[in-house]
Amino acid sequence: GAVVSQHPSRVICKSGTSVKIECRSLDFQATTMFWYRQFPKQSLMLMATSNEGSKATYEQGVEKDKFLINHASLTLSTLTVTSAHPEDSSFYICSARDPGTGTYNEQFFGPGTRLTVL
Amino acid sequence: ELKVEQNPLFLSMQEGKNYTIYCNYSTTSDRLYWYRQDPGKSLESLFVLLSNGAVKQEGRLMASLDTKARLSTLHITAAVHDLSATYFCAVDRISGGGADGLTFGKGTHLIIQP
Numbered sequence: 298g299a300v301v302s303q304h305p306s307r308v309i310c311k312s313g314t315s316v317k318i319e320c321r322s323l324d325f326q327a328t329t330m331f332w333y334r335q336f337p338k339q340s341l342m343l344m345a346t347s348n349e350g351s352k353a354t355y356e357q358g359v360e361k362d363k364f365l366i367n368h369a370s371l372t373l374s375t376l377t378v379t380s381a382h383p384e385d386s387s388f389y390i391c392s393a394r395d396p397g398t399g400t401y402n403e404q405f406f407g408p409g410t411r412l413t414v415l
Numbered sequence: 416e417l418k419v420e421q422n423p424l425f426l427s428m429q430e431g432k433n434y435t436i437y438c439n440y441s442t443t444s445d446r447l448y449w450y451r452q453d454p455g456k457s458l459e460s461l462f463v464l465l466s467n468g469a470v471k472q473e474g475r476l477m478a479s480l481d482t483k484a485r486l487s488t489l490h491i492t493a494a495v496h497d498l499s500a501t502y503f504c505a506v507d508r509i510s511g512g513g514a515d516g517l518t519f520g521k522g523t524h525l526i527i528q529p
Contacts, residue, residue, distance in 0.1 A: 331516045340503065341458075343516035356516075390457050392517075403448070404517060409457040 299325045299395040303407035310381055311415055318376045318410045320347075320391030326371035327393035331404065332364075335388040347374040381414045388412075417442050419506055421520035428494055429528055436489040436523045438504035447487045448517065449478050450503045458503065461489075494527045501525070 300323040310316050320330055328349045333341040345366055346354040353366035363385075365377040374393075378385055388411050392404040418441040428434050438447065446465055450458040462471045464480035464487060471478050475498065477490045487504055501524045505517040 333516075340519045340521045341505075341517075343508075343518070346516055403460070403463050405460070406450075406458040411455075 299323075299393070299397075299405040301391065301393050301405045301407040303389075303391055303410050305410060306408060307411045307413075309413045309415065312382050313380055315377055315379045316381055316412060318378075318389055318391075318412075320374045320376070320393070320407050322372045322393045322395075322405075325393075325395045325397060327374075328371060328396065330368060330374040330391055330393045332366065332374075332376050333390045333392065335390060335409075337388075341390060345376075347376075378412065381412070383414045386412055386414045417506070417508055417518045419504060419518050419520040421502075421504055421523050423523060424521055425524045427526045427528065428491075430495055431493050433493065434491050436491075436502055436504075436525075438487040438489070438520055440485050440487075440504075440506045440518075442485075442506055442508075443482075444506045445480075445482045446507055447480050448505045449487070449489055450505065452501045452503060452522070461502075491525075496527050496529060499525055499527045 302321045304319045330347040332344045334344050335341045343356050344359045347366045347368040349368045355361045368374040388409050390409040391407045394404050420439045422437050449461040451461050452458050462478040467482040469480045475492045480487045501522045503519050503522045505519045508515045508518050
């Protein structure tokens with residue numbers, strides 16, 4: 298299957314700083330990528346849809362000014378958590394759909410980034 | 416609002432036993448996905464079910480989809496310890512295709528004891 302990578306895998310930062318997380322599709326081009334957040338022992342919640350060359354679409358309740366998404370190329374989307382606070386500590390997972398797999402929207406997930414804000 | 420409900424949320428079972436995890440959803444989607452998540456890890460795709468009546472099997476796991484009942488099942492046969500994980504079902508938010516995010520169930524935390 299298609300491979301999606303994320304970097305970094307783990308980050309610890311101080312409250313008030315900004316953190317950038319990269320999501321790359323390694324062997325396919327992804328016009329659309331997705332960002333999910335998972336709190337401990339909970340399910341995944343879709344945060345936003347990242348569209349190459351256009352603005353991201355954010356889910357209700359997700360602050361677009363706090364979670365900046367840039368999808369500047371067909372293989373890279375970035376999520377920047379601005380002015381991070383402890384409540385932003387979570388597991389962030391990106392996914393991408395490989396258009397070559399047809400229309401059934403199978404998404405391939407990255408390995409995740411664990412963010413801890415002190 | 417799209418809802419995806421899994422049950423049970425927690426399951427402890429012995430090796431060698433059979434069990435079924437259920438996933439109910441509220442959309443008219445004809446596609447459903449099953450994932451496995453190990454502690455501290457991301458999601459591993461298990462099954463993609465694309466139509467009513469679809470059945471897929473991989474090893475000791477078998478998944479099925481009944482779109483009329485809006486129900487999918489994940490059946491575990493003769494469980495082994497290595498199957499201990501959290502299992503999620505998910506559906507497309509938009510029926511009929513297109514690039515959209517997924518809505519996940521809360522997950523079933525499965526522990527298989529020797």
